[in-house]
Amino acid sequence: MTEVIEQPAAEQRTGERILGALLYALFGLIVGTVTTFLHRGRVELFETTLWVGIVLGLVCILCLGIGLRLYLVDRWMSTGFAVGVIAAVVGLGVWNPGSSVVVVGDVVGLAWLALASLVAAGCAFWPALPSRRSRTATGGGEYDERSQPS
Numbered sequence: 001m002t003e004v005i006e007q008p009a010a011e012q013r014t015g016e017r018i019l020g021a022l023l024y025a026l027f028g029l030i031v032g033t034v035t036t037f038l039h040r041g042r043v044e045l046f047e048t049t050l051w052v053g054i055v056l057g058l059v060c061i062l063c064l065g066i067g068l069r070l071y072l073v074d075r076w077m078s079t080g081f082a083v084g085v086i087a088a089v090v091g092l093g094v095w096n097p098g099s100s101v102v103v104v105g106d107v108v109g110l111a112w113l114a115l116a117s118l119v120a121a122g123c124a125f126w127p128a129l130p131s132r133r134s135r136t137a138t139g140g141g142e143y144d145e146r147s148q149p150s
Contacts, residue, residue, distance in 0.1 A: 028084020065123025
C-alpha cells in the first residue's frame with residue numbers, strides 16, 4: 001500500500017504560485033525573444049519608413065501584461081511574465097563574444113530596451129484596482145438615489 005502524505009493548503013498554494021510564476025516566466029521569455037527579434041520591422045510607404053515592429057511588439061507585451069493582470073487575481077504570474085520579458089530583452093540586447101547583435105545601439109534599439117522593460121514591469125506592478133463587484137456591493141454608487149421613485 002502506498003501512503004499519501006497531504007500537505008497543508010497554504011504550502012500547496014505557495015507551490016502552485018511558484019510553479020505558475022515559473023511557467024509564465026517561460027512564456028514571457030518566449031514573447032520577449034520573439035518581439036525582440038521582430039522589433040526592427042519596418043514598412044516603406046511613399047519613401048517614408050514606418051517602424052511598425054517596435055509598435056506592434058510593445059502593443060503585444062502591453063496587451064498580454066494587462067490581460068494577465070485582469071484575468072489572474074495573483075500578481076505572481078504577471079510578475080513572472082514581466083521577469084521573462086525583461087530577461088529576454090536585456091539578454092538579447094547586450095553584446096556577446098560572437099559579435100552577433102540583435103538590438104542595435106541606435107535610437108530604435110535603445111527605445112526598445114527601455115520601453116519593453118518599462119511596459120512589462122508597469123503591467124506587473126500597477127496598483128490593483130477594485131473589482132466592479134466590490135464597488136457595487138459596498139455602496140451602490142451615485143445612481144441608487146436617482147433610480148428610486150420619488
